[in-house]
Amino acid sequence: MSDNVLFFGLGSMGTGMAHSLRRAGFRVNAFTNKPEVRQAFIDAGGESADLAAFAPEAAAVVIAVVNAAQTEDILFGKTGLAECLPAGCVVIACPTIDPADARRFEADCEARGLLYLDAPISGGALKADAGALSFMASGRPEAFAAAQPFLDAMAASVFNMGERAGAGSVMKAVNQMLAGVHVAMTSEAMAFGMAQGLPPDRVLEVVSQSAGTSWMFENRAPRLIEEDFVPAHASLTIWPKDLGIILGICEQLGLAAPITQAALDRYQQAIDEGRAHEDDASLVKTYLGEAGLDRPDREGSS
Amino acid sequence: MSDNVLFFGLGSMGTGMAHSLRRAGFRVNAFTNKPEVRQAFIDAGGESADLAAFAPEAAAVVIAVVNAAQTEDILFGKTGLAECLPAGCVVIACPTIDPADARRFEADCEARGLLYLDAPISGGALKADAGALSFMASGRPEAFAAAQPFLDAMAASVFNMGERAGAGSVMKAVNQMLAGVHVAMTSEAMAFGMAQGLPPDRVLEVVSQSAGTSWMFENRAPRLIEEDFVPAHASLTIWPKDLGIILGICEQLGLAAPITQAALDRYQQAIDEGRAHEDDASLVKTYLGEAGLDRPDREGSS
Numbered sequence: 092m093s094d095n096v097l098f099f100g101l102g103s104m105g106t107g108m109a110h111s112l113r114r115a116g117f118r119v120n121a122f123t124n125k126p127e128v129r130q131a132f133i134d135a136g137g138e139s140a141d142l143a144a145f146a147p148e149a150a151a152v153v154i155a156v157v158n159a160a161q162t163e164d165i166l167f168g169k170t171g172l173a174e175c176l177p178a179g180c181v182v183i184a185c186p187t188i189d190p191a192d193a194r195r196f197e198a199d200c201e202a203r204g205l206l207y208l209d210a211p212i213s214g215g216a217l218k219a220d221a222g223a224l225s226f227m228a229s230g231r232p233e234a235f236a237a238a239q240p241f242l243d244a245m246a247a248s249v250f251n252m253g254e255r256a257g258a259g260s261v262m263k264a265v266n267q268m269l270a271g272v273h274v275a276m277t278s279e280a281m282a283f284g285m286a287q288g289l290p291p292d293r294v295l296e297v298v299s300q301s302a303g304t305s306w307m308f309e310n311r312a313p314r315l316i317e318e319d320f321v322p323a324h325a326s327l328t329i330w331p332k333d334l335g336i337i338l339g340i341c342e343q344l345g346l347a348a349p350i351t352q353a354a355l356d357r358y359q360q361a362i363d364e365g366r367a368h369e370d371d372a373s374l375v376k377t378y379l380g381e382a383g384l385d386r387p388d389r390e391g392s393s
Numbered sequence: 394m395s396d397n398v399l400f401f402g403l404g405s406m407g408t409g410m411a412h413s414l415r416r417a418g419f420r421v422n423a424f425t426n427k428p429e430v431r432q433a434f435i436d437a438g439g440e441s442a443d444l445a446a447f448a449p450e451a452a453a454v455v456i457a458v459v460n461a462a463q464t465e466d467i468l469f470g471k472t473g474l475a476e477c478l479p480a481g482c483v484v485i486a487c488p489t490i491d492p493a494d495a496r497r498f499e500a501d502c503e504a505r506g507l508l509y510l511d512a513p514i515s516g517g518a519l520k521a522d523a524g525a526l527s528f529m530a531s532g533r534p535e536a537f538a539a540a541q542p543f544l545d546a547m548a549a550s551v552f553n554m555g556e557r558a559g560a561g562s563v564m565k566a567v568n569q570m571l572a573g574v575h576v577a578m579t580s581e582a583m584a585f586g587m588a589q590g591l592p593p594d595r596v597l598e599v600v601s602q603s604a605g606t607s608w609m610f611e612n613r614a615p616r617l618i619e620e621d622f623v624p625a626h627a628s629l630t631i632w633p634k635d636l637g638i639i640l641g642i643c644e645q646l647g648l649a650a651p652i653t654q655a656a657l658d659r660y661q662q663a664i665d666e667g668r669a670h671e672d673d674a675s676l677v678k679t680y681l682g683e684a685g686l687d688r689p690d691r692e693g694s695s
Contacts, residue, residue, distance in 0.1 A: 190589065213603045213604055214604070215604070225602065225603055227599060227603075248602065250598075250599045252591070252595070252599075258590070261586060261589045261590070262591060262595075262596065262599055264585070265585055265586040265591065265596055265600065265605070266599065266600055266603045266604065267605065268578075268581070268582050268585060268605070269578055269582045269600060269605030269606070269607070269610065270604045270605040272574070272578050272652065273575070273578075273605070275652055276570075276571055276574050276575075276652055276653075279570070279650055279651075279652050279653060280567050280570050280571045281567075282648060283566070283567055283570060283639070283642075283643065283646075283648060283650065284563060284564070284567040286646045286648050287563045287646070288560070288563070289554070289563055289564060289567065293554070293564075294564065294567055296552075297529060297554075297564055297568065298567065298568055298571065300527065300550065301515045301527055301529075301568045301572075301608075302516070302517070302568065302572050302608050302609060302612070303515075303567070303568035303570070303571030303572040303575070303608070303609075304571070304607065304608045305571070305575060305606065305607035305608065305610075306603075306604050306605070306606045306607070307604060307605075308571065308607075310604070337585070340585075340589070341585065344585075344588045344589070344684055345683070345684045345685065346584060346585060346588050346680060347680060347683050347684075348581055349581075349658065349659065350577055350578055350581050350652060350656055351578075351581060352655070353651045353652045353654070354652055356651065357652065378648060378649060381647070382646055382647045
């Protein structure tokens with residue numbers, strides 16, 4: 092096998108992943124719908140060959156786009172990549188998608204002699220940069236074996252969830268469901284404390300040492316306190332997408348998920364208020380605004 | 394001041410707190426509505442004097458009953474304790490109550506020459522036994538000073554939230570709101586994973602190392618997995634009470650709290666199914682039952 096990696100999607104996660112692969116010695120050819128972003132990656136040491144020339148030599152394809160539709164488009168749609176890849180090439184699919192889509196992509200790849208790894212990621216942009224993501228992966232043992240050197244370059248840990256595609260996506264969905272509710276609860280609880288006069292930095296200090304804490308609370312509360320709402324990390328729009336996939340699955344299963352639904356409704360409310368472009372910690376503004384409050388802890392804050 | 398402590402409420406938390414005080418060398422006289430529980434505490438080294446004889450010598454009163462109504466009853470109601478305590482005695486009030494009640498109790502105590510510390514606790518029965526609870530406390534500096542030796546015997550940490558009663562109870566409510574939602578989400582997310590075939594012990598392993606984790610998830614998931622639903626730690630009924638107090642405050646503030654409301658509705662549903670006596674991790678049975686599932690990971694489980 093060659094050292095050639097085809098990479099799709101140079102967003103906040105993908106950029107760090109592609110550079111991690113490059114630093115590990117792989118020849119990485121990264122594609123995106125923004126020509127200047129592709130050029131910057133080439134300038135930093137990425138490959139510049141055309142897709143048609145590069146694909147037949149690829150040992151792996153890493154897909155870091157945002158959803159199942161884009162993944163399908165790359166593999167089987169207008170890009171038609173699956174027809175150009177060599178037999179035994181492994182497709183490492185990282186977006187958060189419906190497990191049913193993952194199973195379908197696996198079947199369609201296998202029908203063309205390709206290996207498929209259902210490999211959603213967790214960890215954020217900083218860990219992507221550091222090659223220290225978590226992968227919640229499932230797929231055939233041959234797919235794991237072929238993907239291993241590439242995962243080694245991008246991951247601190249790889250959780251093997253089972254021998255067929257789908258289980259990785261289910262695991263990611265479970266984690267995302269908890270994460271999405273905890274982010275929203277960070278704003279709900281902080282607004283509750285602020286509305287009664289508690290300084291939010293003090294609330295962070297106490298909660299982080301108490302039974303109410305969560306990974307997301309400790310991660311998002313500092314941004315909320317500082318009103319640092321540039322979406323460098325996670326924009327509000329991620330959650331209606333991911334929680335929407337999860338609630339769609341719940342409906343098929345006949346499983347109630349009213350807490351997840353309540354969180355999704357809150358994110359949608361913030362987006363309806365025109366704040367889709369903001370960091371998800373800005374959800375607190377929805378709560379305070381509804382109560383006619385304006386950061387009680389900050390005089391003259393706008 | 395004497396070393397005499399009047400203690401009210403020998404439940405799962407109170408028993409450990411009272412023994413921690415006793416082990417620290419205080420003379421602890423503990424009252425409860427169960428004579429055999431009081432007698433067991435006396436047999437273990439507690440004081441046995443009548444309340445009327447003991448109260449005039451008390452340096453501190455520690456209240457570890459379940460709600461504001463019981464607290465009020467002890468201090469100002471049929472027990473009428475406030476009239477019997479010596480001036481300068483400090484009342485350390487630990488139940489989770491409405492901050493407005495805490496402010497009222499403080500005013501009524503001060504009118505009688507007593508000090509009042511609004512001092513809700515966090516940490517669970519094991520930490521109560523070990524004298525290692527967290528106190529989220531507020532009150533006048535004189536109340537903190539008078540309470541200090543008694544807090545030292547019961548606490549690993551005391552968060553001073555401000556100089557008047559109320560702020561401690563607000564802080565506890567913020568923590569409890571997060572904790573109550575996270576416990577319910579543990580069941581919602583675990584049911585979602587189990588319904589799609591993921592082994593729950595594997596989900597615990599992965600989530601605890603990922604961004605979806607919470608203190609409560611890691612604490613309750615093991616009980617959920619083992620179906621260990623004896624309410625040794627936290628019965629389902631705690632949450633409608635505590636979240637109900639919180640939602641009442643939200644209503645007064647004009648603040649929405651729909652995620653908290655959704656969690657409360659889930660606990661109420663489980664109670665309506667006749668499971669009030671079970672541990673709160675048994676909420677998963679409500680989710681699985683609604684979907685017609687019965688612990689997909691356990692063949693023949695009932």
